[in-house]
Amino acid sequence: MKGSLFACLGGALITLQGVANTRISEDIGTWQAATITQLTGFIVALMLMMLVRDKQWKRFKRVKPLYLSAGSFAALIIFTNVTSIQSIGVTLTIAVVLIAQLGLTFLIDSNGWFGVVKQKMGLPQFIGIGMMIAGVLILSL
Known part of the structure; x- marks a missing residue:
């Protein structure tokens, strides 16, 4: 919490x-x-x-x-x-920044880069990233 x-x-x-x-x-x-x-x-x-x-x-x-x-x-x-x-604008900037952060952290976690414990990424994680990208696309309309 x-x-x-x-x-x-x-x-x-x-x-x-x-x-x-x-x-x-x-x-x-x-x-x-x-x-x-x-x-x-x-x-x-x-x-x-x-x-x-x-x-x-x-x-x-x-x-x-x-x-x-x-x-x-x-x-x-x-x-x-x-x-x-x-x-x-602020809203779209923050949305895109969050996706960029999530994308890079996804790569870092799944590959164990920088000494972090390697995490297994599966379908739920890919769906989550896809939904965030869809949200940004909707925001940009």
């Missing part, structure tokens, strides 16, 4: 961030919006880390260098979301 609540909150926050970034980019530019978002995100994460003080930071060297680059994706995520929202 806790995971689902956090997922709902995360989804709502991603949508709000996309809309806010689009409004910022209309005034000062997309890369400027990405810079402001990254900077404010860093400041908030740093403050929260300082408040928690769980000493996990000491294990930093155990993280593979490849995974340390994950934060750099955020700038590209912001750029692509802002550009998409400006072009096709």
Whole structure:
């Protein structure tokens, strides 16, 4: 239950961030919006880390260098979301983003990439993805 609540909150926050970034980019530019978002995100994460003080930071060297680059994706995520929202709107952008996420996670899970436990994918999963794609097509009409 806790995971689902956090997922709902995360989804709502991603949508709000996309809309806010689009409004910022209309005034000062997309890369400027990405810079402001990254900077404010860093400041908030740093403050929260300082408040928690769980000493996990000491294990930093155990993280593979490849995974340390994950934060750099955020700038590209912001750029692509802002550009998409400006072009096709918030609803369709989020719908397509969700399908792209689901498609990639489907591949990651079914192949066991990045060290995740391999998951068996069957007809119900394919039907679910198909229904989501059909939903996006209906939204785009």
